[in-house]
Amino acid sequence: MKMTYKVFAWLTSAKDKIEDATFTQYDGMESAGWIRIGSGMAEIDVVDGFNPIPIQVEMLKKDLDKMADVYHAKKQEIEQQIQSLLCIENNIKEENHVN
Numbered sequence: 001m002k003m004t005y006k007v008f009a010w011l012t013s014a015k016d017k018i019e020d021a022t023f024t025q026y027d028g029m030e031s032a033g034w035i036r037i038g039s040g041m042a043e044i045d046v047v048d049g050f051n052p053i054p055i056q057v058e059m060l061k062k063d064l065d066k067m068a069d070v071y072h073a074k075k076q077e078i079e080q081q082i083q084s085l086l087c088i089e090n091n092i093k094e095e096n097h098v099n
Contacts, residue, residue, distance in 0.1 A: 007023045013033075
């Protein structure tokens, strides 16, 4: 299956070479600091029967794994803060009993 799109060519900085251009379907990226160097039509051949679902599912699973890692790290940080506060509270109670 052939797909045709209008694309825009961009450089991400003044140091980039024309050969390093990035192509997108999006126009108006100058506000993000990109340099537009041209536009044109691109024709893409998509393999007949291509099914993106397994790839999409794998990407989502990776996102879930990343989220779980962030969750567990934050949970551990909060648990350590709680333990620290409980130690402070216990020290204050012990000091009050001694005096």
